[in-house]
Amino acid sequence: MHLPPHPILSETSIFLQAERISVQYGETRALKDVSLQIPTNRVTVLIGPSGCGKSTTLRCINALVKLSSGVITYGDESIQNMNETELRRAMGYAIQSVGLMPHLSVEENVDLVPRLLGWERSGRAERVKRLLNLVRLNPEVYRNKYPHELSGGEAQRVGVARALGADPPVLLMDEPFGAVDPLTREQLQDEFIHIQRQLKKTVIFVTHDIDEAIRLADYLVIMREGEVVQADTPANILASPKDEFVERFLGPDRSLKRLSLFTADHCCIQKVPSGLEEPTKSVLPEDSTSCYWQVDAMGHPIKGFMWVNGRLVSRVVNSASHTVQTYSSLRECMATILSLGLPAAAVVDDEGRLFGEVRFETIQTISIS
Ligand SMILES: Nc1ncnc2c1ncn2[C@@H]1O[C@H](COP(=O)(O)OP(=O)(O)O)[C@@H](O)[C@H]1O
Ligand SMILES: [Mg+2]
Incomplete structure (x- = not known):
């Protein structure tokens, strides 16, 4: 079965597609027949109230959770049929809300995945430097620091650098800016936009913050109780919320929110x-x-x-x-x-x-x- 393509896909291709996927945890139906298309080289943001199934959706894509029914296809292949190595190559490594290794320095954290993949040592130090510069941390200052010596915002930046370490084709980010104060959060979002403009990655980003979602998303997926309620560009969703739930979720200041869709x-x-x-x-x-x-x-x-x-x-x-x-x-x-x-x-x-x-x-x- 193929879903009719979403308009945003006319400018790009489908990176992966979930067709009527369901996940059951004991009595809980965490996902109920979710269908989704993830556009290539765009930022897809999953948003919805706590417990609506955002993290479960990411875990399905990363094959960390078994589907009760439905399929996820990557290219022409169902990811359930791919072996772990194939899947890793396809999905890259995901970050789940940072989780830096406390006993490793910043450099070792960023270098973690390239080292595991057995990349040449010589190029790796240079790469760590480039990645730290990309997230605006001076490598000379930060390379040898340990996670407990970093502020929340700095730790998040290192987390992003690490996620980019092995140049994965897709970045899965689960509330990556969740644990920082609002000002730092906005700076991290600015930097995320800045980096994304240079790298143009396929990103699947989970948040429960509607302002963050509207700022970062090319494609916005609103979820509720294990289902997708509306999936479209932020501009279209702001212009015509599908139902009262989406309208309430967007909040009363929709015209101000629209301003966050445009950049200087x-x-x-x-x-x-x-x-x-x-x-x-x-x-x-x-x-x-x-x-x-x-x-x-x-x-x-x-x-x-x-x-x-x-x-x-x-x-x-x-x-x-x-x-x-x-x-x-x-x-x-x-x-x-x-x-x-x-x-x-x-x-x-x-x-x-x-x-x-x-x-x-x-x-x-x-x-x-
Ligand atoms: N490992 C698990 N075992 C049992 N229930 C789970 C597990 N993980 C998630 N759930 C349940 O599945 C639903 C969706 O969870 P989750 O995907 O984590 O939501 P979100 O990330 O949107 O907050 C929730 O009701 C949650 O309690
Ligand atoms: Mg979650």
């Missing part, structure tokens, strides 16, 4: 008035509605200027908290705009240099369209 680079204006000096009337005419960004010698924005009722008003830009990246969500841009009181947020590149700006008026058009 969608509407970033690149040619903005800027310079090393404070602005003169010739660079920022009094009737101008745009911002002027003063930058330092490195190109980092240090102040934003605008005209308000014939007065030139400026705000000091603190690089860490008052700027956004190209991959920041419009929701974050909105928060930055509100916190600085300027009509735009400065967008900076990886080195913190001014890249452009996102304007309030642009966000406004998007949120009502």
Whole structure:
């Protein structure tokens, strides 16, 4: 039996497919005839209340749980017929909410799977370095640390680096950012998006946090009591929730949530008035509605200027908290705009240099369209 393909699959292929899978734990029917298609090189997010079967679905895909009925096919083959080596090659190694080895250093943790797979030692040290840089941990600082010396957020980053260690074709992530504070969580999400843009992996990501799901998902699967209620792009689900359960699950602020679907680079204006000096009337005419960004010698924005009722008003830009990246969500841009009181947020590149700006008026058009 083949399911009709989902529209998101018109841009890519099916990585794997679950057809009417059920799982029974004693009396509990953890999954009831779940059918799912996982798109290749996209992020699929499984979400739903606790106990709805998210982790069980991941464990089925990883063949850690036996199906009571149904099949999961990878390529043309049912994974139930594949031997462990074949399956490992196909699925890679999954991470289940971090679980770093406490007696191994950061380097040894990240190197764990490549070492188990018997990769050449020479290339591995270089690879660990690259992976740590990718998750923005300085290898010189972190390589020899042990898990108990890391903050929650740092441990999660090492967990992501380790999951990427052997370059698996699919990443299974079960609430990977569950145990950290909201700010760290948002940073980890930013980094996840940043990494995913470079690597374009097939990812199956489990969460119970709807904001996280909407931000990260290309394909969002909403589950309830062992069943799939709605599966679609976040934009389509936000625009037309299938029933009252989904509507309640999305919460009352659906239009704000929509802003988290778009990133700064969608509407970033690149040619903005800027310079090393404070602005003169010739660079920022009094009737101008745009911002002027003063930058330092490195190109980092240090102040934003605008005209308000014939007065030139400026705000000091603190690089860490008052700027956004190209991959920041419009929701974050909105928060930055509100916190600085300027009509735009400065967008900076990886080195913190001014890249452009996102304007309030642009966000406004998007949120009502
Ligand atoms: N090993 C197990 N033995 C018995 N029941 C289980 C086991 N694992 C999960 N369950 C039950 O199966 C259902 C789905 O669990 P799970 O997939 O872990 O949910 P979620 O990850 O969405 O919170 C729950 O009712 C849970 O109590
Ligand atoms: Mg779970």
